[in-house]
Amino acid sequence: MSLGQQLAPHLPFLRRYGRALTGSQEHGDRYVRAALEAIVAAPDEFPRDVEPRLGLYRTFQVIWRTTNADDEVALSDDGSAAEGQEAVANARLARMTPLSRQALLLTAMEGFTPEDAGYLIDHDADEVEALVTEALAEIEKQTRARVLIIEDEPIIAMDIETIVRDLGHDVTGVAVTRDEAVASAMSERPGLVLADIQLADDSSGIDAVKDILAEFQVPVIFITAFPERLLTGERPEPTFLITKPFQRSTVKAAISQALFFDESTIPA
Incomplete structure (x- = not known):
């Protein structure tokens, strides 16, 4: 089975994660597309020591982390609706860390274990659980x-x-x-x-x-x-x-x- 065939069943759910993370279907899909383009451009660099779904999300996380570190809006030209969503997100992000929100989504919505989520965001399982607790407390307060x-x-x-x-x-x-x-x-x-x-x-x-x-x-x-x-x-x-x-x-x-x-x- 080709790598593309292995990844295909997981793409709808990666798109779900991208939309939930960004608050925009178009914006989230752009990150998914960028991740797929990275895999196509360098298939040998795709993580082969983990299951395909984990490798796919790992590639997405690298794109997300790199893009947000280098240029917060590099992939964002969704128009006024998305700009409004980003303004809302920025107001909330001033009160919480984006990493804790990623930990929450990866575990509670996408079903990854704390260990796998830790692999995706470069933290250990205990740190992931602490981030999830932090995210829930802060978002619920807001x-x-x-x-x-x-x-x-x-x-x-x-x-x-x-x-x-x-x-x-x-x-x-x-x-x-x-x-x-x-x-x-x-x-x-x-x-x-x-x-x-x-x-x-x-x-x-x-x-x-x-x-x-x-x-x-x-x-x-x-x-x-x-x-x-x-x-x-x-x-x-x-x-x-x-x-x-x-x-x-x-x-x-x-x-x-x-x-x-x-x-x-x-x-x-």
Whole structure:
């Protein structure tokens, strides 16, 4: 099997990581593209002593670290939306270290062990765990929101609501259909939406989110058992995507990161 064939299954998830790290689909994809170009240009330098996924993320991390060290905006010309996101990120980064955010995403969202995450960011496992703790504490301190949950499975909805409240956020409502979700959002405007895709009456959480976003902008996290349906590269994709069955830590990380780029929660 060629190196390209080994890496292909992991690319959608590296793109997810890139988007979560930068807060922008286009910006994140640029880093992924740069990593792939580096691999194509020098295939002999690709790490062969680790599994392909780890080597792929390692290459991405080297590109990210080098670019941000040499030129903070070298790969950033996404336009006004991305510039706004970067302004929000910069305001938050003044209050926390980017390295701790990388440790959080790599472990809680991408599922790497502290040891593997340490390999990716050049720290040992204990340091990674300390960075994750630091990131969660700082982001949770910075971000407070009112959350709308769109989920038709009662047990899952209760679990998500508990996670949300444990993080210190309020829940504006739990909707099980598209119409309920839109009505709830219009009645009590949320600062974050957590949305399943398949809803109780066979309506779509994607359509519910589109209806809500047509009225006002709000960060959205999609929750689905079929993430590949939203990671096609053929249309605008969700920045934050959680795969079912999910870990509580994954939901916490996604909520923290979604709110990380939301300017309404930046402390004065």
